[in-house]
Amino acid sequence: MLSNGTLNRVYMIALYAALGVGGSAFSVLAAGAAVFSSFKLLIGRLTISRQPEALAMAAAGLAYYLSGVTMIATNPGDANNYLLALERLIFLGFLPLFLQISLSDRESLRESLETGAALGAVAVAIWALVQWGLSSWAIISFRASGAPGNPGPFATTSAILLAVCLLAALRQDRTRRPLFVAACFCAAFALIMSGMRTLYTALFVLPVVMFVFWPEARLRLLNQRSIWVVTALAIALVSVSSLIIASRLGHLFSMANLSGLSPTAANSLGERIALWYCAADAFREAPFFGLGRADALALMGNCTNMLVGKPLQYSHFHNALATAAALGGIVEISAIGTLLVVPVYWCWRRRLDPDARYGIVLTLSMLTIYGLNGVTNLMLGHDIHDALFVHIMTVALVLMAAREQGSAR
Template sequence: MPSNSTLNRYYMIVMYAALGMGGSVFSIMAVGAAVFSAAKIFLGRLTMTRQPMILSLAVAGLAYFGSGLLIIAANPADAANYTLAVERLIFLGFLPLYLQLSLMDRESLRDSLEIGAALGAAGVATWAVFEWAVYPLETISFRAHGAPGNPGPYATTAAVLFACCLLASFRAGRTRRPLFVAASLCAAFGLIMSGMRTVYPALIVLPVLLFITWPEARQRLATRGAMWAFAASAVLLVLVGSFVLMSRLGHLLTMANFSGFSPTAANSLGERIALWYCAADAFREAPLFGLGRSDAYRYMHECTSALIGEPLEYSHFHNALATAAAFGGLVDVCATSALLLVPLYWCWRHRRDPDSRYGVILILSILTIYGLNGVTNLMLGHDIHDALFVHLMTVAFVLMVARRPATAR
């Protein structure tokens, strides 16, 4: 029977390969890993930790799940809220996953993540090329959807894989580095082809973040050959994906020139601003526990109709905190914020620890990607987004916290 370390290693590789190739397959595997780990705790086969860092993250996950239950309790007649009790269960998985993943040594965990991410990046690029080949005439409006069938989760997975492969490319030796650089370009290509303007800044922010926080990265980039290779890769990437990149950015400028930053039904930018206005009004209606889903949707419909003359119907308010405020009030805003602020706090505490640097950079990369999503789109509330956040954040905490493999009973 394979050891815990071997089991974790192969499962991790398959998971992150599936992230780029199989859509919700990753979510199913992440939930399966959490359930498996929780069962081991119940059977007494995992040793509980007293690490304040992971315990605080587990509390943040519990608070987010509990906030969903409070939305249900505050709006018991709203049947649409009840699915939150299932959707947010994955956020109880931080501690079980941590205890199971801690059975691996950090080197094996990093290797498994990076190999899986490289395979996933190849899958992301393959999806983009396949879709472009199938729909070659949609040059102006083309957006890759990938296995999830949605540009949003596809772009998020591409950005996360880009971050993992970028980290791997600076950690790897001379033999493997070109492979991880190629994987980084594949993931970046997938992100560009998604047309997801919200996440585009990650292509610049993540390399800059790596450059600032990792001295070894600065030293390697300082060589003339590395600088030329980086510049050539960036130019090649922009040229290959230019038709989508230029089209999406040009469309954004057109919308901004047309209506500025005023609410309007004429374009998606104006619609988002209208949704934010209405989310603020919805928050004032029920500031503590929110309106619940059905009432928030009804309020969105009525408010946007009055504000811009056209009722809008979306599953969220195109901003993470605005959505939390409308659905769950101040309680859900605080619970959502805690999922971002707790990891950020521990990154700050470990910012000078060389042994924690890899985990710190990975956490900051996750927060950057999800933060960008949360500004004008959906941050959490999609099965891939939720499962990826919980699992990869747990991996990052293991890499930041664990000094030696834990023991299984």
């Protein structure tokens, strides 16, 4: 029978490798881990921890789940809302996952997370390259979507794999450092090929986060050899993907020049601005509890039709705050805010603990990626995004905690 440490190690590697090869396979594996951990907790094989990080994050997850329940209760005629009771169950998994994951020591947990991420990074690069080749090396219209079949979740997973591989490459005494540097290159390439412009910013922001909040890594980044390696990799990456970068950014500038910041149905930028105007209307109509899914989407179609002469229909308002305001009002905004503020609070509380810095930087990197996503796209509300947020944030909190957390009988 596998020990808890071995089980955690094998599952962690498989889980983050699945980010690259299986699309929603990660969601299934993460949900399976949450169910397994919850069952162990129920039968007394895990002891509830008094670790405040775990309890605070569990409370935030419960608040987000209850926000979905509130949306159901305040919009009983909207059948689309009832799925929230199922879709948000993963957010009740923070505490059980924390208890199970914390049975592994920090070093084993870091090693398995980084190994899985490196495998996933290679896989997303292969996906991007193969899809590009199958598109006859198209430039203007090409966007890699990988196993998820959607450039958004593909870009998110690539950015998170990049963050973990960067952490691995910057850790000291790493005999496998060149492999993780290569994995960084793979993840960055996949991210660029996704065409997700808001997440392009992560290519610059993630190293800055690590430089600012990880003093040991800062010293390693500033040595002459590291500077040469980073410069060479940057040149290689830009050389390989420069046409895609130029095409996507050029298209953005073209849209901005065409319509400025006015709502229009002529391009995706104008459509997003129209959606934000309509989300504001939805919020004014139901500020506390929101309109629910069906009514918010119906308003989206009617409002955009009046605003730009064409009914626009999407599953969300292409901004995390706008979507939360329209669907769930102040209750939903508060719940999402809690999910983001709680990890930031613990980063601040643990800032002076050298052993917590890896977890702090991982947490801030994840929040950066999700925050960038939320500017013009979807932050939560997709199965991969939700499962990944819950699992990676739990891992980061375990790594941040200053003492052993769980126990098994």
